[in-house]
Amino acid sequence: xxxxxxxxxxxxxxxxxxxxxxxxxxxxxxxxxxxxxxxxxxxxxxxxxxxxxxxxxxxxxxxxxxxxxxxxxxxxxxxxxxxxxxxxxxxxxxxxxxxxxxxxxxxxxxxxxxxxxxxxxxxxxxxxxxxxxxxxxxxxxxxxxxxxxxxxxxxxxxxxxxxxxxxxxxxxxxxxxxxxxxxxxxxxxxxxxxxxxxxxxxxxxxxxxxxxxxxxxxxxxxxxxxxxxxxxxxxxxxxxxxxxxxxxxxxxxxxxxxxxxxxxxxxxxxxxxxxxxxxxxxxxxxxxxxxxxxxxxxxxxxxxxxxxxxxxxxxxxxxxxxxxxxxxxxxxxxxxxxxxxxxxxxxxxxxxxxxxxxxxxxxxxxxxxxxxx
Amino acid sequence: xxxxxxxxxxxxxxxxxxxxxxxxxxxxxxxxxxxxxxxxxxxxxxxxxxxxxxxxxxxxxxxxxxxxxxxxxxxxxxxxxxxxxxxxxxxxxxxxxxxxxxxxxxxxxxxxxxxxxxxxxxxxxxxxxxxxxxxxxxxxxxxxxxxxxxxxxxxxxxxxxxxxxxxxxxxxxxxxxxxxxxxxxxxxxxxxxxxxxxxxxxxxxxxxxxxxxxxxxxxxxxxxxxxxxxxxxxxxxxxxxxxxxxxxxxxxxxxxxxxxxxxxxxxxxxxxxxxxxxxxxxxxxxxxxxxxxxxxxxxxxxxxxxxxxxxxxxxxxxxxxxxxxxxxxxxxxxxxxxxxxxxxxxxxxxxxxxxxxxxxxxxxxxxxxxxxxxxxxxxxxxxxxxxxxxxxxxxxxxxxxxxxxxxxxxxxxxxxxxxxxxxxxxxxxxxxxxxxxxxxxxxxxxxxxxxxxxxxxxxxxxxxxxxxxxxxxxxxxxxxxxxxxxxxxxxxxxxxxxxxxxxxxxxxxxxxxxxxxxxxxxxxxxxxxxxxxxxxxxxxxxxxx
Ligand SMILES: [Zn+2]
Numbered sequence: 072x073x074x075x076x077x078x079x080x081x082x083x084x085x086x087x088x089x090x091x092x093x094x095x096x097x098x099x100x101x102x103x104x105x106x107x108x109x110x111x112x113x114x115x116x117x118x119x120x121x122x123x124x125x126x127x128x129x130x131x132x133x134x135x136x137x138x139x140x141x142x143x144x145x146x147x148x149x150x151x152x153x154x155x156x157x158x159x160x161x162x163x164x165x166x167x168x169x170x171x172x173x174x175x176x177x178x179x180x181x182x183x184x185x186x187x188x189x190x191x192x193x194x195x196x197x198x199x200x201x202x203x204x205x206x207x208x209x210x211x212x213x214x215x216x217x218x219x220x221x222x223x224x225x226x227x228x229x230x231x232x233x234x235x236x237x238x239x240x241x242x243x244x245x246x247x248x249x250x251x252x253x254x255x256x257x258x259x260x261x262x263x264x265x266x267x268x269x270x271x272x273x274x275x276x277x278x279x280x281x282x283x284x285x286x287x288x289x290x291x292x293x294x295x296x297x298x299x300x301x302x303x304x305x306x307x308x309x310x311x312x313x314x315x316x317x318x319x320x321x322x323x324x325x326x327x328x329x330x331x332x333x334x335x336x337x338x339x340x341x342x343x344x345x346x347x348x349x350x351x352x353x354x355x356x357x358x359x360x361x362x363x364x365x366x367x368x369x370x371x372x373x374x375x376x377x378x379x380x381x382x383x384x385x386x387x388x389x390x391x392x393x394x395x396x397x398x399x400x401x402x403x404x405x406x407x408x409x410x411x412x413x414x415x416x417x418x419x420x421x422x423x424x425x426x427x428x429x430x431x432x433x434x435x436x437x438x439x440x441x442x443x444x
Numbered sequence: 445x446x447x448x449x450x451x452x453x454x455x456x457x458x459x460x461x462x463x464x465x466x467x468x469x470x471x472x473x474x475x476x477x478x479x480x481x482x483x484x485x486x487x488x489x490x491x492x493x494x495x496x497x498x499x500x501x502x503x504x505x506x507x508x509x510x511x512x513x514x515x516x517x518x519x520x521x522x523x524x525x526x527x528x529x530x531x532x533x534x535x536x537x538x539x540x541x542x543x544x545x546x547x548x549x550x551x552x553x554x555x556x557x558x559x560x561x562x563x564x565x566x567x568x569x570x571x572x573x574x575x576x577x578x579x580x581x582x583x584x585x586x587x588x589x590x591x592x593x594x595x596x597x598x599x600x601x602x603x604x605x606x607x608x609x610x611x612x613x614x615x616x617x618x619x620x621x622x623x624x625x626x627x628x629x630x631x632x633x634x635x636x637x638x639x640x641x642x643x644x645x646x647x648x649x650x651x652x653x654x655x656x657x658x659x660x661x662x663x664x665x666x667x668x669x670x671x672x673x674x675x676x677x678x679x680x681x682x683x684x685x686x687x688x689x690x691x692x693x694x695x696x697x698x699x700x701x702x703x704x705x706x707x708x709x710x711x712x713x714x715x716x717x718x719x720x721x722x723x724x725x726x727x728x729x730x731x732x733x734x735x736x737x738x739x740x741x742x743x744x745x746x747x748x749x750x751x752x753x754x755x756x757x758x759x760x761x762x763x764x765x766x767x768x769x770x771x772x773x774x775x776x777x778x779x780x781x782x783x784x785x786x787x788x789x790x791x792x793x794x795x796x797x798x799x800x801x802x803x804x805x806x807x808x809x810x811x812x813x814x815x816x817x818x819x820x821x822x823x824x825x826x827x828x829x830x831x832x833x834x835x836x837x838x839x840x841x842x843x844x845x846x847x848x849x850x851x852x853x854x855x856x857x858x859x860x861x862x863x864x865x866x867x868x869x870x871x872x873x874x875x876x877x878x879x880x881x882x883x884x885x886x887x888x889x890x891x892x893x894x895x896x897x898x899x900x901x902x903x904x905x906x907x908x909x910x911x912x913x914x915x916x917x918x919x920x921x922x923x924x925x926x927x928x929x930x931x932x933x934x935x936x937x938x939x940x941x942x943x944x945x946x947x948x949x950x951x952x953x954x955x956x957x958x959x960x961x962x963x964x965x966x967x968x969x970x971x972x973x974x975x976x977x978x979x980x981x982x983x984x985x986x987x988x989x
Binding site: 110111114139142143144145146147148149150151152153154156157158178179180182187188189191264265291294295297310311312314315316317318319320332396398401403404405406407408409411422426 | 507509511512515516517519539540541542564565567568571572575591633634635636647648760766770771772773774775776777780962963964965966968969973975976978
């Protein structure tokens with residue numbers, strides 16, 4: 072079974088690894104980019120990027136950038152889904168249904184009534200603050216009482232700022248609320264045994280997320296409340312693993328002596344458009360594609376032959392969690408879990424290929440250093 | 445190959461050795477001197493050098509969810525982190541797992557314990573540990589605010605059942621011991637309780653902190669876990685109440701071993717116009733009188749750092765002093781926790797007294813095998829400050845110089861200026877080698893006897909003790925030379941030390957149901973699979989008692 076090609080010709084894995092290492096280590100500023108949902112692949116990818124003096128980025132990073140910025144610049148009081156399930160007697164849901172593609176998480180939190188703390192006496196109350204009727208349907212199955220307050224997605228940040236002002240007794244305009252509605256909703260949160268404010272972190276900008284964090288912080292002066300930002304596990308897991316391997320939550324460059332964290336300057340698209348990245352390694356699983364850029368490419372692909380003609384060196388790799396074990400960030404757990412392979416497979420693990428390339432790049436770098444000495 | 449460490453001054457208090465002699469290592473172990481010393485394939489000249497076992501840090505927050513959150517919260521902090529910026533390119537890399545291993549190794553440390561691994565964060569913690577090079581690692585798993593334990597105590601379940609639950613958790617999380625952090629305090633905070641003492645009850649459970657600590661202390665003993673229950677007491681940092689909490693906890697040891705973490709943070713009284721004074725002398729005397737109890741210090745050193753703790757109630761209260769002014773607090777199953785940046789300032793009366801109280805405790809607790817060397821990294825200070833702390837313990841004049849730089853009022857509120865004691869090398873070796881190995885139950889290390897793991901640190905004596913301890917002349921890890929002249933020359937991966945505890949199979953089935961029913965979680969997620977860590981040998985098992 073062939074799983075590696077150079078210029079379209081089948082080769083041994085070892086040969087392709089050496090060629091990939093040659094390409095990346097002779098490049099000025101290589102980009103390592105792609106579907107790094109598997110923490111094992113991310114750990115090896117970061118090692119490769121650092122040894123090759125390049126940048127590492129995740130394809131879905133834009134979905135967590137606002138949350139990363141808000142956490143980094145402002146901080147937050149936040150809650151795990153499991154604890155929300157057991158304690159939250161009042162839940163404020165922001166924006167269009169954040170649970171749209173998160174059925175299991177929805178079930179985890181909303182299929183039962185709270186059973187810890189003073190809240191256990193109460194039925195759960197849920198307020199949907201978002202586009203009219205956008206999410207009411209899904210919440211019909213929640214164990215609790217649901218009501219909606221219409222608010223366009225683009226005005227969520229403003230609406231939360233109004234609640235914050237109402238809570239503090241500062242002047243405010245009504246925004247999406249009817250007269251007295253903002254004060255009533257702020258009071259409803261304040262009188263909760265344990266209030267949770269849940270939102271899709273990809274749908275709010277960093278400033279809106281900071282306002283939510285501010286409201287939660289204010290509520291905690293006298294009562295308990297916590298934020299539950301929902302973020303895709305793949306990008307979140309990659310950011311977490313990048314934090315311990317590089318010190319930063321991705322879009323980290325290793326071109327200079329210090330690793331350099333920059334969400335804008337190190338974005339894959341920008342580096343490719345500007346020509347700063349003169350080579351790349353792409354890990355394309357699922358529907359990930361290379362895009363329009365024309366740059367010498369090492370492709371690790373999970374789809375048979377997809378875009379193989381656009382890369383100099385191609386490795387066919389297995390699907391994490393199906394062809395081989397995987398380590399992923401599980402939103403319900405709020406942490407990493409490992410999953411074994413679902414079938415026996417001949418396809419290589421992308422993490423192993425990345426590791427082999429990194430070893431080879433490392434060996435080339437140190438032999439260059441030696442030669443220089 | 446046989447290696448001979450020739451002519452060093454061997455300081456090995458566990459074996460009563462304090463003299464010039466050779467040491468031989470082969471296949472990663474220390475071996476008896478061969479009949480022909482000249483048969484060694486490699487000779488390392490240790491003439492004029494000090495030879496000790498590799499140092500062991502029993503309490504340093506180096507891995508896991510909260511540590512990673514600190515990295516996220518403080519990207520600007522990474523460069524400020526190193527106590528010795530600019531020494532090497534790597535010292536500027538940032539606070540990564542790799543750097544953690546390298547910096548510890550350079551100082552001659554070979555084993556470090558991450559003391560606060562939440563059961564849910566176990567895989568995350570072990571993934572990080574797997575990426576820390578050179579040193580061996582271990583973890584303590586945190587219990588004591590978890591719904592199941594509190595419910596079991598409330599419902600009067602048997603000590604056996606509780607021990608089974610503890611054993612299952614230690615085994616699943618691949619821990620070396622159990623820690624209990626503000627027992628009941630996090631659970632109470634979720635019910636909006638803001639201050640919590642040893643005999644207060646957690647609402648909803650009617651169970652007190654004392655009951656939780658005693659139940660866990662017993663379960664740890666019944667399970668045969670060598671390391672005694674590791675307790676982070678209630679009311680950390682609160683003048684008056686903190687000292688009361690530590691005193692109550694020490695008195696509750698009742699003949700069974702108990703370890704109290706970062707006791708400096710409890711050495712606070714309420715005297716003086718600032719309402720903040722030292723209880724260092726009283727607390728040290730109490731420890732001296734209670735031989736069941738061991739403590740580590742959590743020394744404060746001046747400069748920017750960040751506090752990382754699973755004491756959610758305390759971290760929430762500490763938010764107000766955050767510097768820079770941002771923090772992340774987590775409500776989570778069981779403990780939760782928080783990350784709050786902190787800048788300890790030499791010119792602050794409060795911070796200066798904290799520094800002095802830590803040293804009082806170090807110096808007034810008489811038995812160096814019952815007091816352990818920690819800064820509660822990074823809570824009191826980053827571990828890169830260790831060389832300065834060794835110097836402060838060993839050199840009274842240096843302490844005097846530091847005291848003179850403090851705000852005027854501080855000296856009269858502490859006994860530190862009057863304390864003459866200077867730690868000897870032998871006492872340092874006891875505190876950082878022999879005693880920690882005994883406390884953790886890791887008999888293969890902490891000493892240099894025949895059969896011990898060849899983790900050996902070699903130092904070049906220097907009047908400036910900070911210089912001496914900052915850069916090991918040599919470090920051997922499992923017999924491999926990994927540091928030379930303070931620089932890392934090889935970076936093999938060490939392992940995580942784990943226990944194999946036995947629990948009843950019925951407890952496994954019960955927990956499968958419990959995690960699903962109570963939290964909608966799969967109990968398998970709590971079990972760390974060594975294969976997921978991508979290391980050839982991620983674990984090394986330590987026997988239970
Ligand atoms: Zn600690």
